[in-house]
Structures are given as C-alpha cells and as structure tokens.
Amino acid sequence: KNQVEQSPQSLIILEGKNCTLQCNYTVSPFSNLRWYKQDTGRGPVSLTIMTFSENTKSNGRYTATLDADTKQSSLHITASQLSDSASYICVVSRPYNTDKLIFGTGTRLQVFP
Amino acid sequence: DTEVTQTPKHLVMGMTNKKSLKCEQHMGHRAMYWYKQKAKKPPELMFVYSYEKLSINESVPSRFSPECPNSSLLNLHLHALQPEDSALYLCASSQDFFSQFTMVADTQYFGPGTRLTVL
Numbered sequence: 434k435n436q437v438e439q440s441p442q443s444l445i446i447l448e449g450k451n452c453t454l455q456c457n458y459t460v461s462p463f464s465n466l467r468w469y470k471q472d473t474g475r476g477p478v479s480l481t482i483m484t485f486s487e488n489t490k491s492n493g494r495y496t497a498t499l500d501a502d503t504k505q506s507s508l509h510i511t512a513s514q515l516s517d518s519a520s521y522i523c524v525v526s527r528p529y530n531t532d533k534l535i536f537g538t539g540t541r542l543q544v545f546p
Numbered sequence: 547d548t549e550v551t552q553t554p555k556h557l558v559m560g561m562t563n564k565k566s567l568k569c570e571q572h573m574g575h576r577a578m579y580w581y582k583q584k585a586k587k588p589p590e591l592m593f594v595y596s597y598e599k600l601s602i603n604e605s606v607p608s609r610f611s612p613e614c615p616n617s618s619l620l621n622l623h624l625h626a627l628q629p630e631d632s633a634l635y636l637c638a639s640s641q642d643f644f645s646q647f648t649m650v651a652d653t654q655y656f657g658p659g660t661r662l663t664v665l
Binding site for chain 2: 467469474475476477478479482522534536537538539541
C-alpha cells in the first residue's frame with residue numbers, strides 16, 4: 434500500500450534551535466517528494482521538491498534530504514523562528530500517475546520564544 | 547502572479563442553504579483541484595479539472611458540485627450539506643497534470659482555503 438508516514442506528530446522547540454522532521458514512504462514507483470508548510474487555517478506552501486536523483490535541496494533555513502534507497506526524507510530547520518510554527522507535510526507522487534498526491538499526516542511544529 | 551485566491555475566507559451555512567466557493571488563478575495553469583481538509587488531517591482530493599474538463603471525481607457526494615467556467619476559475623457549489631462536511635476547503639492549481647518533458651507531477655499551488663461550517 435502506498436503510504437507516507439511522518440514523525441514526530443508534534444514537536445515543540447525554543448526559538449533559535451534547530452530541528453529535524455522525518456518522512457518515510459512506501460510509495461512505489463517513486464517520482465518525487467515535496468515538503469509543504471501549512472500555517473493553521475491556510476493552504477499549504479511548497480518548500481522543496483526532490484526527484485529520486487537528488488539527495489538534498491535547500492530553501493533558506495530549510496534543508497531537505499532524500500534517500501531513495503531507504504525511502505526516507507528529512508526536513509531540517511536551522512535557527513528556528515516563531516514564524517516556523519506550522520504543520521509540515523511530506524507529499525509523494527508517482528510517475529505517470531498524477532491524479533493524486535500521497536500526503537503524509539504532517540508534523541505540527543511549535544516554536545516558543 | 548503566483549497566487550491562488552479563494553473566496554470567501556469563512557462561510558457558515560445551514561443544511562438547507564445553497565452556497566458556492568470560488569477559486570481563481572492567473573498563472574496560466576491548466577489543472578485545478580478541490581481538496582477537503584479536516585483538522586489535523588492531510589488534505590483529501592475531491593475533484594480535478596484538466597483543461598476545463600472534470601478529470602477526477604473521488605466519489606464525492608452529489609451535494610458537492612464543481613464547475614469550471616474557464617481556465618482561471620473553479621467553483622464548488624454546495625447544497626444540502628451535513629455538519630460533518632465542515633472543514634477547510636482548499637483549491638490548488640498546477641501547470642498541468644504532469645510535465646510533458648519530465649513526466650513528473652507538476653507542483654500544485656494552494657490557495658488559502660475557505661473555512662466552512664455547516665450548522
């Protein structure tokens with residue numbers, strides 16, 4: 434079954450600290466993996482996209498890694514800010530089958546001062 | 547312009563009401579989507595339009611009726627909803643279903659959503 438699992442479900446960190454979110458998937462075949470940030474009550478915003486040949490992708494303080502062999506991805510947030518408080522969703526898609534993205538359940542991050 | 551707009555931001559309606567949600571994009575995208583998202587859950591795909599034609603209906607109840615008047619607009623007509631239909635309704639668009647060159651799913655750009663409450 435094609436699934437995307439994320440951990441932890443929720444995370445609380447202090448402002449300025451780093452954190453890493455995990456995404457494991459069983460989707461096959463695999464096309465690409467995206468990390469989205471979703472503020473409460475808002476639509477998701479794309480942070481990074483990686484194909485199977487890419488190991489890492491950065492977007493400012495966000496760095497995503499991908500290991501297509503172990504089917505794992507991580508999102509590392511450096512020097513967290515209060516505005517990083519949001520849900521982070523890992524989304525996987527398959528080639529030639531783009532009618533449906535496979536969403537992870539998300540990690541709820543809260544950054545406190 | 548890389549924005550997908552949705553109106554209204556909030557909507558409260560009774561079970562006998564008829565209302566519509568609107569979505570608009572001016573990025574020239576040819577695929578548009580409706581998602582439903584319950585609290586603390588990932589978005590669930592409802593409908594996909596490609597080149598103004600309904601391509602995907604994820605077995606959505608008929609009380610939800612999508613409409614694509616043109617390539618920039620997507621509506622979701624609501625009628626006789628149930629309280630369990632209360633959710634955040636997200637619209638998204640992408641260049642196409644998938645890139646003709648890389649054969650991968652195009653990035654979907656999401657709107658801010660409409661928070662729907664059914665009383």
